[in-house]
Structure formats: C-alpha cells, structure tokens
Amino acid sequence: MKTLNLTVNGQAVSAAVEPRTHLADFLREHEGLTGTHLGCEHGVCGACTVEIDGAPARSCIQFAVRCEGATVRTIEGFEDDAVMRQLRAAFSAEHALQCGYCTPGMLVTARDIVMRLPHLTGAHDEARIRVELAGNLCRCTGYQGIVRAIQRVLRQRAGIDAA
Amino acid sequence: MNQSDVKHIAGSAAPQGVGASVERKEDRRLMSGRGQFVGDLRLAGMWDVAFVRSPVAHGVLKGVEKPAGQEAAVFTMDDMPGVRPIRAVSGLPGFKPSEQWPLARGKVRQVGELVAACIAPTRALAEDIAQAVYADIEELPAVVDMVGARTAPPALVHDEWGDNIFLESLVDGDLSSIADAPIKVRRHIRTARQCMSPLEGRGVVCQWDSRLEQLTMWSSAQMVHINRQGLSECLGLDSGQIRVIAPDVGGGFGYKGILLPEEIVLAYLCMKLGRPLRWIEDRREQLIANANCREHDYDITVYANRDGRLLGIDCEATVDSGAYSSYPFSACLEAAQVGSILPGPYKMERYRCKTWSVASNKAPILPYRGVARTGVCFALELMVDAIAREAGMEPIDVRLANVVRPEEMPYDNITKKHFDSGDYPRVLRMARDAVGLREVRARQKAGEADGRRIGVGFAVYCEQAAHGTSVYFGWGIPMVPGHEQCRARLNADGVLELSIGAHSHGQGMETTMAQVAHQILGIDVARVRLSHGDTGQSPYSTGTWGSRSMVMSGGAVAAACKEMARRVKQIAAKMAGCDTGALKLAGGMVFEGDVPRMSLAEIAHVWHRAPQLLPADIDPAGLEVIAGYKAARDTGTFSYACHAVVVAVDTELGAVEILDYAIAEDGGTLVNPMVVDGQIIGGTAQGIGTALYEEMPFDENGQPLASTLADYMLPGAPEVPAIRIDHIETPSPYTEFGQKGIGEGGAIAPPAAIANAINDALRDMGVEVTESPVTPRRLLAAIAAARKGVAA
Numbered sequence: 012m013k014t015l016n017l018t019v020n021g022q023a024v025s026a027a028v029e030p031r032t033h034l035a036d037f038l039r040e041h042e043g044l045t046g047t048h049l050g051c052e053h054g055v056c057g058a059c060t061v062e063i064d065g066a067p068a069r070s071c072i073q074f075a076v077r078c079e080g081a082t083v084r085t086i087e088g089f090e091d092d093a094v095m096r097q098l099r100a101a102f103s104a105e106h107a108l109q110c111g112y113c114t115p116g117m118l119v120t121a122r123d124i125v126m127r128l129p130h131l132t133g134a135h136d137e138a139r140i141r142v143e144l145a146g147n148l149c150r151c152t153g154y155q156g157i158v159r160a161i162q163r164v165l166r167q168r169a170g171i172d173a174a
Numbered sequence: 175m176n177q178s179d180v181k182h183i184a185g186s187a188a189p190q191g192v193g194a195s196v197e198r199k200e201d202r203r204l205m206s207g208r209g210q211f212v213g214d215l216r217l218a219g220m221w222d223v224a225f226v227r228s229p230v231a232h233g234v235l236k237g238v239e240k241p242a243g244q245e246a247a248v249f250t251m252d253d254m255p256g257v258r259p260i261r262a263v264s265g266l267p268g269f270k271p272s273e274q275w276p277l278a279r280g281k282v283r284q285v286g287e288l289v290a291a292c293i294a295p296t297r298a299l300a301e302d303i304a305q306a307v308y309a310d311i312e313e314l315p316a317v318v319d320m321v322g323a324r325t326a327p328p329a330l331v332h333d334e335w336g337d338n339i340f341l342e343s344l345v346d347g348d349l350s351s352i353a354d355a356p357i358k359v360r361r362h363i364r365t366a367r368q369c370m371s372p373l374e375g376r377g378v379v380c381q382w383d384s385r386l387e388q389l390t391m392w393s394s395a396q397m398v399h400i401n402r403q404g405l406s407e408c409l410g411l412d413s414g415q416i417r418v419i420a421p422d423v424g425g426g427f428g429y430k431g432i433l434l435p436e437e438i439v440l441a442y443l444c445m446k447l448g449r450p451l452r453w454i455e456d457r458r459e460q461l462i463a464n465a466n467c468r469e470h471d472y473d474i475t476v477y478a479n480r481d482g483r484l485l486g487i488d489c490e491a492t493v494d495s496g497a498y499s500s501y502p503f504s505a506c507l508e509a510a511q512v513g514s515i516l517p518g519p520y521k522m523e524r525y526r527c528k529t530w531s532v533a534s535n536k537a538p539i540l541p542y543r544g545v546a547r548t549g550v551c552f553a554l555e556l557m558v559d560a561i562a563r564e565a566g567m568e569p570i571d572v573r574l575a576n577v578v579r580p581e582e583m584p585y586d587n588i589t590k591k592h593f594d595s596g597d598y599p600r601v602l603r604m605a606r607d608a609v610g611l612r613e614v615r616a617r618q619k620a621g622e623a624d625g626r627r628i629g630v631g632f633a634v635y636c637e638q639a640a641h642g643t644s645v646y647f648g649w650g651i652p653m654v655p656g657h658e659q660c661r662a663r664l665n666a667d668g669v670l671e672l673s674i675g676a677h678s679h680g681q682g683m684e685t686t687m688a689q690v691a692h693q694i695l696g697i698d699v700a701r702v703r704l705s706h707g708d709t710g711q712s713p714y715s716t717g718t719w720g721s722r723s724m725v726m727s728g729g730a731v732a733a734a735c736k737e738m739a740r741r742v743k744q745i746a747a748k749m750a751g752c753d754t755g756a757l758k759l760a761g762g763m764v765f766e767g768d769v770p771r772m773s774l775a776e777i778a779h780v781w782h783r784a785p786q787l788l789p790a791d792i793d794p795a796g797l798e799v800i801a802g803y804k805a806a807r808d809t810g811t812f813s814y815a816c817h818a819v820v821v822a823v824d825t826e827l828g829a830v831e832i833l834d835y836a837i838a839e840d841g842g843t844l845v846n847p848m849v850v851d852g853q854i855i856g857g858t859a860q861g862i863g864t865a866l867y868e869e870m871p872f873d874e875n876g877q878p879l880a881s882t883l884a885d886y887m888l889p890g891a892p893e894v895p896a897i898r899i900d901h902i903e904t905p906s907p908y909t910e911f912g913q914k915g916i917g918e919g920g921a922i923a924p925p926a927a928i929a930n931a932i933n934d935a936l937r938d939m940g941v942e943v944t945e946s947p948v949t950p951r952r953l954l955a956a957i958a959a960a961r962k963g964v965a966a
C-alpha cells in the first residue's frame with residue numbers, strides 16, 4: 012500500500028492504495044465515483060476518460076499512484092461547468108446517447124474538443140471532429156448524434172447559432 | 175386547478191405523443207454519471223469473483239488443483255452439488271441437446287469455458303487466486319471449421335452424438351422446372367465470427383435475503399424473466415425465491431439475452447456463503463470467451479431469366495453454433511431462420527434450402543442484432559448483383575423487378591412469411607435517387623484523380639419483428655412469446671407508474687412508453703415513470719429481443735392506459751355528475767366537451783385519499799390496472815429498407831472508404847422518430863463493422879486471435895460516415911398504432927451493400943468478394959486472384 016494525495020473534483024483526497032490499482036478503479040472503488048466507466052481497461056475505448064490536470068486522459072491506463080499531487084476531474088465534477096451544460100443539452104437534443112455507457116467519457120472528450128478547437132464550426136470540419144473522437148468508442152449511436160452535438164456547441168459558442 | 179396542473183398543461187404544448195421526437199427522460203442521469211449499471215452497485219460485505227477459464231478449446235478436464243491455503247476460496251463443479259447443467263432443447267425433430275455445466279465437468283469445449291470460481295474481497299485478489307489454480311486438461315483436437323466439422327470431423331464436441339450436428343433441416347422444393355434457367359449463378363459465401371461487443375460487458379451482482387428466502391440478482395440482462403426461469407431450473411429454487419433486476423444496461427444487441435453460467439455460479443455461491451457476490455466481465459473475457467455470432471457458410475445457386483427475374487434459389491447453409499445450445503434461443507434458431515428467410519423480399523417460384531447447425535469448439539452462438547438476416551442478406555444480395563452482372567442490368571433494376579409490389583400486400587412469400595404492408599419498390603427508388611445512381615455512373619466513367627475506384631452498392635431486406643407464438647412455438651425452445659402485459663397505477667399525486675417486463679438497453683423506453691401513455695391519457699411524459707426489467711415488479715415478459723418492445727410492450731402500455739382512461743372517466747363522471755361519454759382526456763385534464771373539469775391528479779387524489787366523496791356504486795377496481803396485448807396477427811411486422819452506399823477502393827492498399835451512405839426505410843408509424851433514427855444509424859454503424867472490420871479469427875487449435883479492442887476492430891467515429899435516412903410510413907395493419915419493429919434493421923444491410931459497392935468498383939478487374947469482413951487482406955487476395963484469373 013502507498014499513500015496517495017490528490018485532488019478529485021475539487022476535494023483533497025488522501026488514501027492508501029495498492030501500487031497496481033489503476034486510477035479508474037481507484038475512482039470507482041475507493042471514491043465511489045462510478046460515473047467513470049470501464050469498457051476495455053486497455054486504453055482503446057475511452058469510456059474511462061477523465062480530466063487529469065486539465066487534459067483528458069484514460070484513467071484505466073494510469074496507475075493511481077502516478078497521480079500524486081494531480082488534479083483529477085470526473086464526470087461528476089462538471090455540474091457547475093457552463094460548457095458541459097451546453098454539451099449535455101446538445102447531446103440530448105441530438106440523441107447523442109443511447110445506453111449511456113460511453114457518455115461520461117465521450118462528454119469529457121467532447122468538452123476538450125470544444126475548448127481546444129473552437130474554430131471547427133464549419134460543415135467541412137466534421138471529418139476533423141470525427142478524428143478527434145477516434146479514442147472514444149460508442150457501440151450504440153453510430154456517432155452521428157455525438158458529432159452533431161459537438162458541432163452545435165461549437166457553433167453556439169462562436170456565436171453562429173443561438174444557444 | 176392547482177399550480178402544478180397549470181404547468182402540466184403548459185408543458186404539454188409541444189407534441190409528446192406518438193410521432194413526436196421527445197428528448198429522452200433517461201439522458202440526464204446518464205450524462206451526469208448517475209446512471210446505475212451493474213458494476214456501479216455496492217452492497218455491504220460484497221466480494222468479487224474471478225473465474226479460472228479454460229486455456230484450450232477442447233480437452234478432457236482431469237482435475238483442478240486449488241492453491242494451498244486458498245482451498246476455501248476456490249470452487250469447482252464438484253463443490254456445487256445439486257446444480258443442474260444448462261439445457262436449451264429445441265423441439266425440432268432430430269435436435270441433439272447439449273449439457274453445459276456452469277463450471278466445466280468432464281470436458282472443456284471452448285477457450286474461456288468456466289472451470290473454477292475464485293472469491294476474494296477485491297477482483298484483483300480474486301484474480302491472484304485464480305492465477306494460482308491449476309486446471310489439468312488433456313488437450314484434444316479442436317473443431318474449428320464448421321463445414322469440416324460435419325464433413326470430416328477432426329473430433330467430436332459432444333462424444334455421445336456420433337457427429338457434430340445439433341440439427342439438420344431442410345426446406346424442400348422441386349427445382350427441376352428451373353434447372354435450365356438462362357442464368358444460373360453459384361457462389362460460396364462466408365461471414366466471419368464476431369463478438370457483439372456492447373461497450374458495457376456482462377455483469378452479475380447477487381445477494382440472499384434470509385427474511386424473504388429470496389435471491390436478488392442484478393444482471394446486465396435483456397430478458398430478466400427468462401433468466402429467472404433458467405436460474406430456477408438449474409438451481410432447483412422455486413421461481414418466487416428469485417428476483418432478477420436489470421439495472422441500466424450498457425448496450426445489449428443480443429449479447430445479454432442469455433442465461434449465463436456465471437449467473438448460476440454466483441447465485442449458488444452467494445446462497446452457500448451468505449455473502450453478496452459480484453462478477454463484472456472484462457473485455458478480455460468477453461473477446462476470448464464470447465465471440466458468439468454471425469458465422470455462416472453458404473453454397474448458394476440462384477436461377478434467373480435474362481430479364482433479371484428470379485426463378486429460384488438452391489442453397490446449402492452451415493451455421494457455426496459453437497459448443498453449447500445457449501438458453502433460451504438454442505443452437506438452432508439461427509440456421510432455422512436462414513432456411514425460412516433466405517428468399518428475402520423477393521418473389522420466386524422455386525426454393526430449396528438445407529441447413530446445418532454445427533457444433534464447434536467456440537462460444538455458443540447467440541442471436542446478434544438482425545440474427546441470421548445479416549448473413550442471409552449478405553448472401554442473397556451478393557447473388558442479386560451477380561445475376562445483374564450476368565443479365566447486363568443495373569443491380570437496382572433487378573431488385574425492382576423482383577420485390578413484392580404494394581398492390582400484392584399483404585403477401586405470403588414462398589416460405590409462408592406474411593408481409594404485412596409496404597411499398598418496397600418505392601424505397602428502392604428512393605435509395606437509388608438518394609445516392610444519385612446516374613451521377614455515380616458518370617463519375618465512374620470519368621475516373622478518379624487519385625486512382626481509386628468508385629463503386630455503388632445496394633441492399634434491400636425486410637425485418638420480421640415482434641413475431642409471436644405462431645412463429646416460435648414450432649421451434650419448441652425454452653421461450654415462446656405470447657401476450658405482453660403492462661401494469662399501470664395512477665398515484666394520488668397524479669403520477670402514472672408503468673411497469674413492463676421488457677428492458678431497455680439503450681432504446682429509451684422510459685421516454686417512448688411515456689409517449690404511448692401520453693397518447694392515450696394526455697398525461698405529461700414528465701409525470702410518467704417506467705419501471706422495467708425487474709421480475710419483482712413487472713408482469714411476465716420474454717423481454718427485449720427481436721425488435722419487439724415498441725410493438726408488444728408499447729401495445730401493452732396502450733392497453734393498460736385505455737383501461738385506466740375508462741376508470742378515470744368513470745370516477746370523473748361520478749364527481750362531475752355527468753355521463754362518461756361526455757368526457758375526454760387531454761393535457762392531464764378531464765374535459766367535458768371543451769371545458770376542463772378536473773385534472774388526473776384531482777381524480778387520483780379523490781380515489782386514494784378522499785374515497786368518502788365517491789358514491790357506493792363506484793367500481794372498486796380502482797386506478798391500478800394490468801392489461802395485456804397481442805397483435806391482431808402475430809406473424810410479425812415487416813419493416814424494410816434499402817441501403818445505398820458509394821465507396822472508393824484503393825486497389826494497392828485494399829482500403830475502402832465510404833463516400834456516401836443513404837437509407838430509405840419504412841418502419842410503419844414512428845413513435846419517436848429521433849429514437850428510430852438513432853436505432854437505424856447505430857445499427858448501420860455496427861453493420862459497417864461487420865462489413866469491413868470486425869472478425870474473431872481462430873487458429874487451428876481453436877484459439878481466438880483477437881483479445882483486445884486493438885485487434886478486434888470496432889468502428890470508431892472516423893470509420894462511420896454521416897448517414898442519411900428517408901422514411902415512408904406505411905402503418906402495419908396489425909399493431910396498436912401501426913408501428914413496426916425496427917431495432918435491428920440498421921445492422922442487416924450494410925455488409926451486403928458495401929460488398930456490392932466494392933464489387934461494383936472492381937467489376938472490370940474481374941474481382942468479386944464473397945466473404946465478410948472485407949478487410950484489406952481479403953480484398954488484396956481477391957485482387958491478386960483476379961489478376962491470376964482464378965476465383966478468390
């Protein structure tokens with residue numbers, strides 16, 4: 012067991028963890044944050060995507076003990092986030108989720124796309140958005156609603172469409 | 175009228191009933207990380223289970239050595255006395271049943287078969303124990319190739335059978351009259367084995383309640399009542415001692431329509447140990463142990479006239495059913511379906527089809543979205559294009575010449591399938607025009623600047639859905655769908671609680687069933703709560719499969735709400751002193767003529783909390799209803815569609831890019847068009863996976879060769895194009911609102927349409943692919959073979 016100190020969703024957390032425990036298991040089993048989902052545990056599906064120090068990362072391929080001092084934000088930590096609010100409204104309007112299992116990871120990635128690539132507002136930017144989503148698998152929606160929801164928020168934020 | 179009632183009326187200004195694209199009620203919790211999937215449940219004292227699984231495909235299990243000091247944490251079949259094997263027997267004559275012990279006994283018959291269960295406070299610790307268990311297995315030759323399995327078996331999967339054939343069936347017909355048809359095309363067509371791969375795997379949590387003497391099992395499942403029935407049979411418990419609950423389910427697609435050996439093991443151990451247990455399938459377990467669908471082999475000959483008119487089909491089809499007959503669908507459903515649906519939407523005079531359900535050393539087959547239709551559509555639609563090439567016709571014109579015509583509806587086809595309604599030629603023309611066939615032909619002539627070749631492909635299918643007793647009883651499997659029921663209760667505050675036995679695994683039934691209630695009662699969908707997938711709360715149902723929920727459960731919800739409306743009006747009439755005939759329900763209110771008299775909530779309040787206001791002769795049945803539904807005809811609804819796709823093929827790399835994808839579809843009356851489109855697009859993405867990417871290869875020892883999502887390729891966002899959908903709505907004459915089942919259709923046509931497009935692109939090179947998925951390796955092999963002048 013090792014002692015781990017980090018910030019999770021704005022709260023300081025200190026816990027004893029086994030060195031082999033990955034961050035997703037730590038968040039789910041120790042912290043009860045079950046919004047972070049596990050789809051593969053080998054870094055392909057993106058269901059476990061969370062924010063580590065402001066950037067999206069797959070929590071299934073990070074050892075928890077590597078996150079000493081880090082700031083982690085999970086899907087539960089975006090309740091007051093304006094961009095996430097827009098994304099959630101857009102996801103619902105565009106039917107960007109069915110079973111909802113990929114959704115927490117998908118939303119964290121979507122938010123990163125919106126923040127990092129605000130210029131992707133044109134119809135021809137769809138291909139780029141799809142490439143940006145390549146690390147998040149969804150087995151239900153066929154991605155169309157997800158892509159459209161992201162486009163909708165990008166356009167709203169650029170003032171092209173009404174929010 | 176109180177404040178909240180006014181809000182309900184205002185809130186219902188936007189359409190909410192049948193036909194409205196209502197945003198989903200379930201989205202909010204799922205988007206906030208507050209969904210509750212089976213892996214999210216936490217019970218006090220719960221331990222984890224890790225399984226020891228067979229590392230070989232076929233072998234004699236001579237013993238299991240438990241690690242010293244850990245004996246009490248490891249369990250084999252010998253530690254579960256009284257537990258019976260899973261038996262899913264079909265009543266079809268000649269069917270050979272298999273016995274699947276929840277933990278292996280005697281032999282192991284597939285890689286990943288459960289050998290022992292290990293328990294510990296955490297999964298990691300349980301896996302540590304599992305790793306130290308030694309399974310002594312004497313390996314036997316593996317049965318891997320399904321055709322070889324029956325023609326030259328390297329071994330017997332079930333020794334006592336004498337062969338490897340679960341069931342052989344024949345739809346017989348006399349083909350002599352068409353033997354000399356002007357066009358006769360024969361092909362060998364194959365589809366690869368796949369893993370359905372919902373993003374959430376399977377999972378089980380269970381707990382024994384000593385007060386109720388009841389086992390509660392939470393399972394990521396599609397058909398909870400069937401799981402309960404199977405658990406009761408295998409554990410020897412009475413059904414009342416078992417409650418199965420499906421929480422939020424992270425995708426199903428057929429993968430979760432099964433009684434699991436894991437469920438039986440956890441149930442037994444949880445009762446034995448008096449401790450809640452949990453097993454959550456990981457992706458490696460899923461891929462290695464459970465690639466369980468789609469593997470077909472067709473030797474097919476199609477006869478036609480020079481004008482492209484189909485005369486008949488002669489086919490021998492083999493389905494690799496895997497090692498065991500899975501519960502409840504059995505090992506023969508898929509092949510039996512091949513025999514009955516191979517003619518597709520086409521008319522023909524002659525038909526013969528022989529099928530084999532073959533046992534192999536692979537995971538037991540399960541019906542994946544579209545079931546046999548995806549393979550059948552691939553086989554038949556590739557043949558239609560081959561006929562078109564022989565006849566020198568446009569493939570779409572051959573289809574137009576052969577589909578059932580609207581004036582012939584309802585139509586009984588050559589295998590006695592009863593097509594309920596529709597205009598098949600119209601969707602063909604719509605799809606043709608959506609991709610601009612003429613423009614594509616012109617573009618092909620001009621050639622591409624980058625040297626790639628352009629091709630266009632079509633595929634049409636019909637999807638028999640929500641089929642009931644008359645279709646299923648003949649198969650004699652452990653589950654025959656009959657009637658569907660809904661329980662409805664109007665609570666004192668005017669909230670309507672609905673309960674059904676089907677379950678949503680992404681379909682959004684909490685929303686769509688509420689829309690049905692709104693359609694009948696006028697109640698705001700926000701005031702409707704659906705409880706589903708819980709044997710303790712809901713009426714019996716065979717569950718969610720076969721694109722049946724919107725027809726069957728939707729029908730049941732409508733029936734319950736109609737009865738509720740009758741009872742509400744009866745109370746309202748007494749309260750208002752008028753005739754029930756003068757009343758109607760809208761916007762959560764009871765109207766007398768055009769005058770709103772009282773709200774549903776007021777009526778419910780009086781019924782529950784002020785019964786003194788009601789006269790003595792009021793019907794005491796009250797505001798709780800169970801009502802049932804069966805379609806006017808239970809042979810199924812027939813939704814149908816034509817998929818059209820344009821591809822660019824790189825003949826050097828064997829790469830295929832989808833340039834355009836259009837679908838013209840008829841799902842009858844659409845209850846929630848947004849949800850319907852979501853189902854179609856999601857299914858199509860899965861079909862694209864089937865067409866181009868997804869394959870579980872096995873080596874000659876029966877070892878699965880893809881164990882991560884890096885080698886089992888699911889389509890991601892860049893692989894799936896924007897998909898355009900056009901609808902026509904021909905209501906089914908047999909269902910409540912005219913709705914047809916559509917949940918599977920998207921996954922049926924893409925492999926056929928895409929392969930046809932590839933063959934169209936490479937036509938003048940003499941290349942013809944006949945195997946899915948069309949991976950670069952297969953495509954380059956077909957190109958090389960064509961260059962050498964031999965068939966691939």
Ligand code: FES
Pocket residue numbers: 048049050051052053054055056057058059060069070071072
């Ligand atoms: S669970 Fe982490 S990438 Fe799949």
Ligand code: FES
Pocket residue numbers: 107108109110111112113114148149150151152373424425680
């Ligand atoms: S909504 Fe089910 S995996 Fe994305």
